[in-house]
Amino acid sequence: MLTAILAVSGLAAGFGLLLGFAAVRFRTEGDPVVDKIDALLPQTQCAQCGFPGCRPYAQAILNEGADINRCPPGGEATIRALADLLDREPKPLDPERGEEKPPAVAVIDERVCIGCTLCIQACPVDAILGAAKQMHTVIASECTGCELCIEPCPVDCIEMIPEPTTLTTWRWPKPDTSPGTTTTSPAWPKA
Amino acid sequence: MTELALILIATVLVNNFVLVKFLGLCPFMGVSRKLETAAGMALATTFVLTLSSVCSYLVNAWLLAPLGLEYLRTIAFILVIAALVQFTEMVVQKTSPLLYQVLGIYLPLITTNCAVLGVALLNIQEAHGLLESMVYGFGAALGFSLVMVMFAGIRERVAVADVPVPFQGAAIALITAGLMALGFMGFAGLVKG
Amino acid sequence: MSSERRLWRFHGGLHLPGHKALSNTEPLDIAPLPARLVHPVAQHIGSPSEPIVEVGEKVLRGQPLTRANGYVCSPVHAASSGTVVSIGPHPVPHPSGLDAECVIIRTDGHDSPYEGFPPLSNYQTLNAPALRARVRECGIVGLGGAAFPTAVKLNAGVGMRLLILNGAECEPYISCDDSLMRHRAVEIIAGAQVMLHALEIRHCCIAIEEDKPEALDSLEAALKRADDPRIEVTRVPAIYPEGGERQLIEVLTGKQVPAAGIPADIGMLCHNVGTAAAVARAVLYGEPLISRVITVTGHGGAHPRNLEVRLGTPMADVVASCGGYTSEARHLIMGGAMMGFSLSTDAVPVIKASNCLLVGSPEDIKPRQQSMPCIRCGECAQVCPAQLLPQQLYWHARAEEFDKLEPFNLFDCIECGCCDLVCPSQIPLTQYFRFAKSEIWARERERRQSDVARERFENRKSRIELAEAERKKRLEAKTRALKKSGSSAASKAVIDEVMARVKAKEAAAAPPSRHEDAD
Numbered sequence: 001m002l003t004a005i006l007a008v009s010g011l012a013a014g015f016g017l018l019l020g021f022a023a024v025r026f027r028t029e030g031d032p033v034v035d036k037i038d039a040l041l042p043q044t045q046c047a048q049c050g051f052p053g054c055r056p057y058a059q060a061i062l063n064e065g066a067d068i069n070r071c072p073p074g075g076e077a078t079i080r081a082l083a084d085l086l087d088r089e090p091k092p093l094d095p096e097r098g099e100e101k102p103p104a105v106a107v108i109d110e111r112v113c114i115g116c117t118l119c120i121q122a123c124p125v126d127a128i129l130g131a132a133k134q135m136h137t138v139i140a141s142e143c144t145g146c147e148l149c150i151e152p153c154p155v156d157c158i159e160m161i162p163e164p165t166t167l168t169t170w171r172w173p174k175p176d177t178s179p180g181t182t183t184t185s186p187a188w189p190k191a
Numbered sequence: 192m193t194e195l196a197l198i199l200i201a202t203v204l205v206n207n208f209v210l211v212k213f214l215g216l217c218p219f220m221g222v223s224r225k226l227e228t229a230a231g232m233a234l235a236t237t238f239v240l241t242l243s244s245v246c247s248y249l250v251n252a253w254l255l256a257p258l259g260l261e262y263l264r265t266i267a268f269i270l271v272i273a274a275l276v277q278f279t280e281m282v283v284q285k286t287s288p289l290l291y292q293v294l295g296i297y298l299p300l301i302t303t304n305c306a307v308l309g310v311a312l313l314n315i316q317e318a319h320g321l322l323e324s325m326v327y328g329f330g331a332a333l334g335f336s337l338v339m340v341m342f343a344g345i346r347e348r349v350a351v352a353d354v355p356v357p358f359q360g361a362a363i364a365l366i367t368a369g370l371m372a373l374g375f376m377g378f379a380g381l382v383k384g
Numbered sequence: 385m386s387s388e389r390r391l392w393r394f395h396g397g398l399h400l401p402g403h404k405a406l407s408n409t410e411p412l413d414i415a416p417l418p419a420r421l422v423h424p425v426a427q428h429i430g431s432p433s434e435p436i437v438e439v440g441e442k443v444l445r446g447q448p449l450t451r452a453n454g455y456v457c458s459p460v461h462a463a464s465s466g467t468v469v470s471i472g473p474h475p476v477p478h479p480s481g482l483d484a485e486c487v488i489i490r491t492d493g494h495d496s497p498y499e500g501f502p503p504l505s506n507y508q509t510l511n512a513p514a515l516r517a518r519v520r521e522c523g524i525v526g527l528g529g530a531a532f533p534t535a536v537k538l539n540a541g542v543g544m545r546l547l548i549l550n551g552a553e554c555e556p557y558i559s560c561d562d563s564l565m566r567h568r569a570v571e572i573i574a575g576a577q578v579m580l581h582a583l584e585i586r587h588c589c590i591a592i593e594e595d596k597p598e599a600l601d602s603l604e605a606a607l608k609r610a611d612d613p614r615i616e617v618t619r620v621p622a623i624y625p626e627g628g629e630r631q632l633i634e635v636l637t638g639k640q641v642p643a644a645g646i647p648a649d650i651g652m653l654c655h656n657v658g659t660a661a662a663v664a665r666a667v668l669y670g671e672p673l674i675s676r677v678i679t680v681t682g683h684g685g686a687h688p689r690n691l692e693v694r695l696g697t698p699m700a701d702v703v704a705s706c707g708g709y710t711s712e713a714r715h716l717i718m719g720g721a722m723m724g725f726s727l728s729t730d731a732v733p734v735i736k737a738s739n740c741l742l743v744g745s746p747e748d749i750k751p752r753q754q755s756m757p758c759i760r761c762g763e764c765a766q767v768c769p770a771q772l773l774p775q776q777l778y779w780h781a782r783a784e785e786f787d788k789l790e791p792f793n794l795f796d797c798i799e800c801g802c803c804d805l806v807c808p809s810q811i812p813l814t815q816y817f818r819f820a821k822s823e824i825w826a827r828e829r830e831r832r833q834s835d836v837a838r839e840r841f842e843n844r845k846s847r848i849e850l851a852e853a854e855r856k857k858r859l860e861a862k863t864r865a866l867k868k869s870g871s872s873a874a875s876k877a878v879i880d881e882v883m884a885r886v887k888a889k890e891a892a893a894a895p896p897s898r899h900e901d902a903d
Binding site for chain 3: 038041042043044045053054077080084124125126127142144165166167169170171172173174175177179
């Protein structure tokens, strides 16, 4: 009886020592997985996901098990990419978080702007140019469409304009092969 | 030498632990959706299986048998396996944090993987020596890895194919596994015993 | 001298009925001058060029309308003299049907020439950069359909061994190169000579498919008169897509262009025969690229034939000069039967890349049947000239698993359409590949934008944190200074200072408000 207890305890103690040594030897620093998740998010910093920015959301996905379907600007493409990276099931976008909208940029109506700088302070990527009592304007190429500037504006002079498609940004549509549809291109030679 | 080669072929193909003995089905079904994850899991399990096979043989030969404590075999082996899995977890977290994240709960679940305990106990039952235990454990791991990777590859293809709605997901996966098991039955009789 | 050169075979390909007799029996005609010319500022691969003329300005034939904006860019020239009536959006030939910026000219009928490009008849005395500069300022781009700026392609660097002039023209219905070779062979040979000089190499091979015997004879005769041992004419088998530059290089030399590489990587350079003729005209006559040969074909047009048209001519005018539409006309396609795309309107102009206008009747274009599931037969892989696996590309493109497409070399697909033609399930494979390519490019763009946004956000965050930290430090220093002095006299001094500042501000603010009351 005593030998049994001693034997098992001895075994446990031995392994405990080994594991303790390993824990010290194999300690990890930093969190490269968060970087990988953050790299997939669209960086609009709009907080529609409920977290104060893209990196906090990435951390929440990793550490708190937050759902991967909370990002409306990222849309379905981001959900699928996250699902692929973390080997989770892709889900449809959470409707409570917002809906997927086409890319848009903010435009300030210069006739109405009073130069209060409230929108400049709200913009997370410094895309609004201006100063106190000077005209404000949005730098369209830097605007991510996060819509955080619309609320603070006291005179409601900011509008979201959808980005027009140009020849370089136009995408081929996915072929529709559902029953009842036919396509005619490429054109067929008379065979 | 031939004895060892036969043990290897037997454990990898003829008596494959997953498809013939039906042990270790939990990670087989749970981690096989992506090929990279499956390969990572297979590697981790190989590590644990080979080491635990040797360690449990040593614990049995040097501690339990001399002291006449054979009845403590199950507890002792679980202790060995749990410690090794914990060690493996730390190594995986250090070398590939992403794999660690993706494997999630399945990594510590190797402890309760019946294939790992099965190998340890079967070694005793078959009265293997040290070298034979090592080859047996390694062969079991190799067979497990082979089947995991094959299954993951098939599952990736099935995921984008036109599967009828009632069959989508786990259903078609299980049917595929069953067909694979049928295929492996063809190896029966390849090695006597 | 038609060379008995050893030829190789490229993988896959199909023998297709040519339908060339529909359009290549007539001599090359010259289309009449249209009333309006529409010149898109982006007719080439690369960045759009910048307009340098204004609305209302009078321009001459061959006058530059735009300036090349960047290295991979090409200027656009007025195809005839007239007045610029507008610079703005106008429908252009593109699968999207979108508008693009165009310079629109109302012609005056005089066709007065611009004298800004003197003929360089002694071009042999010029060096390569000078010749390339002339090719660039004359707006020459690849006329085989790709429209890549020729000056950039001629800047291939050292190690070039062979210049290939592509007269293969493998696609069904197109016969513009055939026509050019029959009637303008001298220009093509001259162009080859200019290019050889510009590239500083000594070997040129003109490849013609065997279904064009008249073109072969014509070029051989021109070559005999030119008596240039550096150039040879070779006959190649008529297989689609032999005219693809990678396939042609493999047939002529047995070497494969590496995946994701260009022919210059293995010392080869391939130009269309039309491009060579344009280079000859630019260098020898000082004529910029203002016209090209276009095939108008199909049973939907009354009089299918080859025409030399001015660039910028609306397609409606082109069809009209070929007798107009017949009652059978159903489709208007720019390009050939395999790689062409539908035009939404005939108001779009002829651009540098327009090699063919196919007015299709139901006899020419059959609608596809309903596509069925892929049965993994592998026929598509058998015919792919790029040795790709269209089946795998299809599965992953359909499932939108774009990262999995990378190891299958999606971007080596030349979109020839061979796999579409042989698929027993009638799956529109090329459409899937185009969709996948544009999705991948769009995602790449989005990733770059989000990287920039992340950087700006991080910078802003650190700037705010820095300002906050500094403010805290100043505040702490002040409180410490106050505590140090301790006496009420010191604190009174601080309060006095603040009060003085406030009074000064009020005094400064007072006069303007009085002005406002006066208003």
